[in-house]
Amino acid sequence: MIVAGAGGHALELLDILISMERTKNLEFFDELSSINVFQDRFPIIHSEEKVKAHLLKDPFFILGTGNPIVRHQFYKRFSDFGGKLITVKGKGVVFSDFTSGAEEADIFNLCFISAKTQLGKGCLINTGAQIHHEVKIGEFTEISPGAVLLGKVEVGSFCSIGAHATILPKVRIGNHVTVGAGSVVTKDVPDGVTVIGVPGRIV
Known part of the structure; x- marks a missing residue:
């Protein structure tokens, strides 16, 4: 290997x-x-x-x-x-039987993956991240350590969600988006931008 x-x-x-x-x-x-x-x-x-x-x-x-x-x-x-x-699943991972795409994603230690979530090919759910119910994540997106995606969030492909960022329920994030560490995203985000701060703003 x-x-x-x-x-x-x-x-x-x-x-x-x-x-x-x-x-x-x-x-x-x-x-x-x-x-x-x-x-x-x-x-x-x-x-x-x-x-x-x-x-x-x-x-x-x-x-x-x-x-x-x-x-x-x-x-x-x-x-x-x-x-x-092939992909890896770390120790202490909790994920629902109703998760789809987990076999195509890397999920590191101590992550929580909730019900009816969809994980895209090649995405990375890093240590301690929380992916709550009905979240959809696109291909090759990185969810950094400690990030929290709340219910029904949608994140596009090739995104990077920073460490300990929080995405509030039902927010939609486009493709090729970077969310800074510790940011709180409260509204939809278009393709190709960077979001930082609390509340998150496009820079």
Whole structure:
């Protein structure tokens, strides 16, 4: 298995993989770094040729970065090489039997995923986030640690919801939106903007 990325997010991901005993033949990919070993234990590969060779033997890969655009780029590249995306579920995760898309999302430790939620392909629900009833999240969106999405919120694709941000009930957020850490979003947000503050305002 290959982790696509070898930075800070990959460190947290590695802890989950170790707890799940999923480190057999584990390698990391980082084409920008000259370091050859991750955490003094796991090989780092730097070329697409080695990625392709690994995927021929073991087709599975995990997205090891939190950035929505980079997550999608890695997904596209590794899928084009014949790879198959797998996802992780951390410890202490509580999610409803009526959640859809959880198998295609990374959900880190201590998250709460409520009833009739919909999670898009490649999205990341980071540590301690709360996703309440009937929330819809688009593809490759990042929900940062401690963020709270209340009932019937809709978040588009390629968004980044900052740490400890709160999205109030029924608010709709477009695609490619960034919500700053600690912000409280009280009304709908169009595509492609950044929102900060309490209450949230477009900047």
